[in-house]
Amino acid sequence: MTHSIWIYLLVMSAVTLAIRILPLTLIRRQIKSRFVRSFLFYVPYITLAVMTFPDILHATQTPVSGMLALIIGALLAWLGASLFKVSAFCCVVVFIAERFLVG
């Protein structure tokens, strides 16, 4: 090993923190452009949706249990269940489903 793990940690942390902190500190004013404002309004929902599916199918031992968690989680969220409830129910659904699905 010719490289130092400590310097690796320094480099990765510096890059990550710069990515996270620079826009927040450099963009101090409200953006006026209607396009940019609309764009930034839609980003959170679209990016979280992109990250949820199909990834949830690969997170579990079988895709079926992930799919069940997605359907029941979405239904509970639609009915207005809290963040914690939706999250906990998804875990319970996978645990129960895999008792039958995974031998």
Place this chain on the structure above:
Amino acid sequence: MRLNKSGLIASHGEVLREGIRDGMPIALGYFVVAFTLGIAARNAGLSPLQGFLASFFNNASAGEYAAFTVIAADSPYLEMALITLVANARYLLMSCVLSQRFAPDASIWHRIFVGFDVTDEIFGISAARPAPLDPYYNYGAMLVALPGWAGGTAIGIMAGNALPPAIVSALSVALYGMFLAIIIPPARVNRVVGAFVLLAFAASFAASVLPVISELSGGTRTILLTVVLSAIAAVKYPRKDEESET
């Protein structure tokens, strides 16, 4: 930042508690993911302290995993910088979104500390709240999420693969459940958001199986799809200024 603790708790305690409450499922999910990340860190030769620090200052699953492969391969430092940049580029976009949620006169310290822990999950719960963003909500979530993530990594390095697969599998959907709780209620109220959530599901699935684009890393696909779909939504359905945040 004022360090008058009693004053802080008196004026921000409620929001701080809400942040801690919503941060709990995040912390739980993080602990499990970080635990498995610790196994990769252990293989790359990191000590528990080094894993703890890597996770405390980065708090990024894909970014850290990629970084640990760089360490394991003993690659140049420049490669570490580039891989971290690519794997974590989506946080740049999230940081831009949050910059618009802050009151324009919010102090630079609050901007720095909130920026310190812009993760998919903490971004998700803080973007779901009405503007202006109250940094103490983020601090509450960070208070439980960061130790969950950094501690999980360190324990993963020490213990190796100790959790039964049924538990890991069940807990690994906690973070996705949280995403659903954030995107589904606004999708129910706002038809455009609803349509684009479904479109995002479909496009993301297509991108994971189609040739060429499925070769890209998950992080890069996420940025690409987010930018394209959000731009289409912004052009076709621009928001009127008087519309409040959903």
